[in-house]
Amino acid sequence: MPFPKPNLIGQSQAMQKILELANKVSDVDFNVLITGESGVGKELVARSLHYYSSRSHRPFVKVNSANLPSELVESELFGHEKGAFTGADKRKTGKFEHAADGSIFLDEIGELPLQLQAKLLQVLQDRCYHRVGGQKEVKVQARVIAATNQNLDKEIQEGNFRDDLYYRLSTISIHIPPLRQxxxxxxxxxxxxxxxxxxxxxxxxxxxxxxxxxxxxxxxxxxxxxxxxxxxxxxxxxxxxxxxxxxxxxxxxxxxxxxxxxxxxxxxxxxxxxxxxxxxxxxxxxxxxxxxxxxxxxxxxxxxxxxxxxxxxxxxxxxxxxxxxxxxxxxxxxxxxxxxxx
Ligand SMILES: Nc1ncnc2c1ncn2[C@@H]1O[C@H](COP(=O)(O)OP(=O)(O)O)[C@@H](O)[C@H]1O
Ligand SMILES: [Mg+2]
Known part of the structure; x- marks a missing residue:
């Protein structure tokens, strides 16, 4: 099924600015961080970025960092080799591999456990990683779009979010104001x-x-x-x-x-x-x-x-x-x- 065309509605100045920015950055490979309260349209903007990029015929893979038990997030993102841990009876490919040269949407990134923040940072810096329990290097080709409804500045101050990961993710940042504004x-x-x-x-x-x-x-x-x-x-x-x-x-x-x-x-x-x-x-x-x-x-x-x-x-x-x-x-x-x- 082809990726459905996202329809971003909004005549407000704020929305028009976002559309303009989204247009500009849709085809550059910078990491994008989208912030805003729940329900403001972060995922829709992420999908628009993908849709209007040259990657639109490639996969769009969404990862919800909040829904995963922390011990599984790493394998969920990066996959694991058979026998990597108890219960890993098969090799599993992770979301980064599924996304291939498409886009990977890391939703609720503020919920990512600290230990994985370190791993993600390293992966984004090196543009490659190992599957859990694996030896082989796997290249990251996907474009990374992250989103959060948390105030990451505050999370950084409180020691819950790494500032270096924040800077890495937010090469471009798009803030979507709440509907009441x-x-x-x-x-x-x-x-x-x-x-x-x-x-x-x-x-x-x-x-x-x-x-x-x-x-x-x-x-x-x-x-x-x-x-x-x-x-x-x-x-x-x-x-x-x-x-x-x-x-x-x-x-x-x-x-x-x-x-x-x-x-x-x-x-x-x-x-x-x-x-x-x-x-x-x-x-x-x-x-x-x-x-x-x-x-x-x-x-x-x-x-x-x-x-x-x-x-x-x-x-x-x-x-x-x-x-x-x-x-x-x-x-x-x-x-x-x-x-x-x-
Ligand atoms: N500007 C918009 N135009 C059209 N639909 C929108 C817009 N913003 C949000 N929506 C719709 O509202 C719902 C919630 O948006 P979503 O992107 O999931 O929000 P968030 O990820 O910020 O929680 C979705 O069904 C989405 O399609
Ligand atoms: Mg959402």
């Missing part, structure tokens, strides 16, 4: 993910009401782009109204206060809501944001349908594919009333 990217990302979801499900693209976009801007996205993508995936599933309803009923039990707000005129309720200043101060949890968002979407949909059918509730229930009783319950819960009778 480049909120301008949110609209494009939303469109990109919704399009991807609709292509995948072969369904029309769902649209996001302004009220929900407002919430997206308000939220601080600790899980960054990954969290946004997951959220939109969920939302597209919830588009199925029954599931949406279950979700709402479950969350409204835990979140009763949301139902207390009075809407004196349903036509008014779709008006853009401005967050209270104190709301902006404290970051809401994603669950709160989600509950709030789902409520808003639900309110807008039910309201629209009711207006459409002139408040014929039987008709509205049919369109919404929920039972008549469920709709009556919703109307009461959301405090909806026909225009002019509120």
């Amino acid at each position: 480049r909120k301008e990217d949110i609209p494009d990302l939303v469109v990109f993910f919704l399009k991807k979801i609709s292509d995948k499900n072969k369904k029309p693209m769902i649209s996001i009401p302004q009220s929900l976009m407002d919430i997206f801007y308000e939220y601080h996205w600790p899980g960054n782009v990954r969290e946004l993508e997951n959220y939109l995936n969920r939302l597209s599933i919830l588009e199925n109204f029954r599931e949406l309803e279950e979700e709402i009923t479950a969350s409204s039990h835990k979140n009763k206060h949301g139902a207390d707000k009075k809407h004196d005129n349903p036509a008014k309720t779709s008006k853009k809501s401005t967050p209270e200043p104190e709301e902006l101060d404290s970051f809401p949890s994603l669950k709160e944001v989600r509950d709030k968002a789902v409520r808003k979407v639900e309110l807008e949909v039910i309201e629209k349908v009711l207006l459409h059918v002139n408040w014929n509730r039987k008709e509205a229930a049919k369109i919404l594919k929920i039972s008549y009783r469920a709709l009556l319950y919703k109307i009461k819960e959301l405090d909806l009333s026909p225009p002019g009778r509120g």
